[in-house]
Amino acid sequence: MERVRPKLAVWKFASCDGCQLSLLDCEDELLEIAGEIEIAHFLEATRASVEGPYDLSLVEGSVTTAHDAERIRDVRRQSRFLMTIGACATAGGIQALRNFADVREYTAIVYARPDYIQTLATSTAIADHVKVDFELRGCPINTRQLVEVISAFLAGRKPQTPPHSVCIECKIAGNLCVMVGHGTPCLGPVTHAGCGALCPSYNRGCYGCYGPMETPNAPSLSAWLSKLGMDYDALKRVYRTFNANADAFRKESERHDQ
Amino acid sequence: MAAQVDGAMAIVTVEGLEALLQAIQARGYRAVGPTLENQAIVYDDIESINDLPRGWTDEQDGGRYRLMRRSDDALFGYSVGPQSWKKFLHAPKLRLWTAERHGENTTVTPEASPNDRLAFIGVRACEIRAIEIQDRVLISDLYVDPHYQALRARALIVAVNCGQAGGVCFCASMQAGPRVKQGFDIALTELLDGGEHVFLVEAGSEEGHALLAPIPHRAASDDEIEAAAAVIERTASSMGREMRSDDLNELLMSNLEHPRWDEVATRCLTCANCTLVCPTCFCTSVEDVSDLAGERAERWRRWDSCFTMDFSYIHGGSVRASAKSRYRQWMTHKLATWIDQFGSSGCVGCGRCIAWCPVGIDITEEVRAIRGCDAAAEEPQ
Numbered sequence: 001m002e003r004v005r006p007k008l009a010v011w012k013f014a015s016c017d018g019c020q021l022s023l024l025d026c027e028d029e030l031l032e033i034a035g036e037i038e039i040a041h042f043l044e045a046t047r048a049s050v051e052g053p054y055d056l057s058l059v060e061g062s063v064t065t066a067h068d069a070e071r072i073r074d075v076r077r078q079s080r081f082l083m084t085i086g087a088c089a090t091a092g093g094i095q096a097l098r099n100f101a102d103v104r105e106y107t108a109i110v111y112a113r114p115d116y117i118q119t120l121a122t123s124t125a126i127a128d129h130v131k132v133d134f135e136l137r138g139c140p141i142n143t144r145q146l147v148e149v150i151s152a153f154l155a156g157r158k159p160q161t162p163p164h165s166v167c168i169e170c171k172i173a174g175n176l177c178v179m180v181g182h183g184t185p186c187l188g189p190v191t192h193a194g195c196g197a198l199c200p201s202y203n204r205g206c207y208g209c210y211g212p213m214e215t216p217n218a219p220s221l222s223a224w225l226s227k228l229g230m231d232y233d234a235l236k237r238v239y240r241t242f243n244a245n246a247d248a249f250r251k252e253s254e255r256h257d258q
Numbered sequence: 259m260a261a262q263v264d265g266a267m268a269i270v271t272v273e274g275l276e277a278l279l280q281a282i283q284a285r286g287y288r289a290v291g292p293t294l295e296n297q298a299i300v301y302d303d304i305e306s307i308n309d310l311p312r313g314w315t316d317e318q319d320g321g322r323y324r325l326m327r328r329s330d331d332a333l334f335g336y337s338v339g340p341q342s343w344k345k346f347l348h349a350p351k352l353r354l355w356t357a358e359r360h361g362e363n364t365t366v367t368p369e370a371s372p373n374d375r376l377a378f379i380g381v382r383a384c385e386i387r388a389i390e391i392q393d394r395v396l397i398s399d400l401y402v403d404p405h406y407q408a409l410r411a412r413a414l415i416v417a418v419n420c421g422q423a424g425g426v427c428f429c430a431s432m433q434a435g436p437r438v439k440q441g442f443d444i445a446l447t448e449l450l451d452g453g454e455h456v457f458l459v460e461a462g463s464e465e466g467h468a469l470l471a472p473i474p475h476r477a478a479s480d481d482e483i484e485a486a487a488a489v490i491e492r493t494a495s496s497m498g499r500e501m502r503s504d505d506l507n508e509l510l511m512s513n514l515e516h517p518r519w520d521e522v523a524t525r526c527l528t529c530a531n532c533t534l535v536c537p538t539c540f541c542t543s544v545e546d547v548s549d550l551a552g553e554r555a556e557r558w559r560r561w562d563s564c565f566t567m568d569f570s571y572i573h574g575g576s577v578r579a580s581a582k583s584r585y586r587q588w589m590t591h592k593l594a595t596w597i598d599q600f601g602s603s604g605c606v607g608c609g610r611c612i613a614w615c616p617v618g619i620d621i622t623e624e625v626r627a628i629r630g631c632d633a634a635a636e637e638p639q
């Protein structure tokens with residue numbers, strides 16, 4: 001007897017597609033996922049699309065146009081469980097740098113006919129528009145974590161994606177702390193775990209790809225980073241990457257922006 | 259000549275130490291000890307004394323660790339490094355069991371206890387004390403951790419009396435060092451000043467005695483025994499940090515609302531590094547994972563810390579939501595409530611929490627501030 005498999009939809013908003021690709025990158029598990037879930041709507045993988053409603057929607061990308069702001073409400077209506085994946089969807093992504101500038105200036109630089117461009121002044125997280133049931137952080141998301149959250153969804157259990165600092169992963173991995181040992185600036189103490197402390201494992205400081213951890217204390221870290229030689233402007237920029245619009249990072253960069 | 263029995267002292271040369279290390283491995287031990295890795299002196303597998311950080315030392319301060327060259331060829335001329343022996347005895351991550359579904363039936367297979375025989379080479383006095391404290395917590399009560407117990411029962415400890423104190427050391431304040439007093443199989447004191455590079459050795463167990471017996475050695479002279487005592491004395495009097503410790507339980511517990519907790523909370527990142535590098539912190543969390551098909555599940559245990567929100571999550575929220583309450587939990591547990599709970603302080607003065615705190619928060623300075631006898635430390639940094 002064929003089991004009724006939950007229906008999965010994957011949606012794209014303003015993004016680079018990297019997070020959706022993570023799903024296709026789950027090579028070993030992809031067939032298994034397809035065995036457990038009906039992939040009903042996933043344009044990156046197939047043009048064939050099954051109509052909603054969907055049991056699980058994975059949403060990639062941020063809201064940057066009025067049209068997207070409408071479309072996400074439609075996605076929400078069709079989705080029983082809506083999960084955002086990646087920094088664009090959870091924080092607005094790198095494109096949220098426009099939030100700190102004049103988007104018309106940007107379009108004037110990039111496009112020959114900026115008047116053809118219809119875009120909002122801001123790039124915002126999906127959760128700023130609709131209720132989100134679960135956020136999976138990262139730029140891009142980690143395939144191991146993606147398989148974990150899908151497995152957890154299927155089993156009806158809590159996914160193991162702890163919101164503590166990257167430092168805990170770093171210590172569990174047995175890394176040398178690059179900040180203490182080498183004097184390399186690192187955002188690990190204020191950054192949400194999930195990558196397995198990838199950069200510190202290769203002797204680089206954390207770039208904050210997973211956004212703020214549960215209780216970030218960025219001002220204290222900034223004070224230390226400046227002792228390590230980071231100047232005021234660098235401190236502004238270090239928080240302005242993929243998660244620039246995440247609350248704690250936005251506030252900290254604005255504090256260094258006169 | 260027969261080896262020295264408990265209490266008696268012998269001298270071995272650098273070559274003799276190499277012979278000892280080979281004998282330990284020949285007896286079936288996996289030797290782990292200090293070695294250079296990624297600009298730090300870490301504990302990892304070693305095969306020969308050539309793997310030891312010969313001629314290196316470290317410079318440590320709050321949030322800072324750097325290697326430096328020594329002017330001699332000392333093999334143990336540095337203080338404790340980034341992680342303690344805890345990473346071997348109380349693994350950062352451990353699978354506890356695996357469950358598998360076979361049709362109607364489910365089997366649950368507990369993880370087998372490890373049977374590694376670890377030889378810890380170069381264990382410092384504070385670290386022996388820390389292992390004893392973890393013994394008290396993990397295997398001396400009603401509930402016994404079988405993984406820790408299996409490794410601990412088979413472990414060999416080759417201790418070293420510290421020849422110099424590090425910048426963040428305060429074992430003397432905690433009565434945990436620098437002299438190794440018990441809990442070792444073999445204890446060494448490195449002697450560099452007498453023209454010859456030798457080690458004063460002492461057996462502390464039958465196993466240590468049996469290992470030392472065939473190693474070339476000679477009886478220690480009174481001068482050498484005195485020289486070794488002087489080395490330890492010099493170390494004890496040059497501690498990088500200091501902390502009055504006889505009244506900490508009363509001091510901290512009667513100051514739970516001291517303004518200093520708010521001040522330290524402005525600096526603390528709640529990153530948990532201090533607890534993970536601490537050789538006595540034992541807290542873990544369990545995580546259950548299942549596969550996509552729901553055919554296989556595993557339970558894992560991993561290091562956790564009272565600095566995470568999940569740690570004190572009780573239906574609906576975290577009991578210690580503020581950074582203040584979490585820093586206070588860490589410090590009062592280490593220095594005060596540990597005494598009520600386990601009969602000793604939870605701190606051995608190794609200084610790791612000071613050096614490896616990314617923003618250099620110093621437990622000795624926090625105590626001084628609460629004690630109120632250091633007005634300068636009251637100033638925010």
Ligand code: SF4
Nearest residue numbers: 167170177178186188
């Ligand atoms: S390297 Fe970075 S992430 Fe790792 S412990 Fe140090 S500060 Fe934390």
Ligand code: SF4
Nearest residue numbers: 536605606608609611
């Ligand atoms: S509290 Fe700090 S100094 Fe004391 S044992 Fe732990 S890491 Fe070492």
Ligand code: SF4
Nearest residue numbers: 539540541564588591
């Ligand atoms: S200080 Fe915190 S992490 Fe360490 S043993 Fe106590 S409760 Fe556990």
Ligand code: SF4
Nearest residue numbers: 526527529530532615
């Ligand atoms: S005291 Fe330091 S190491 Fe400990 S949680 Fe706070 S910032 Fe992190």
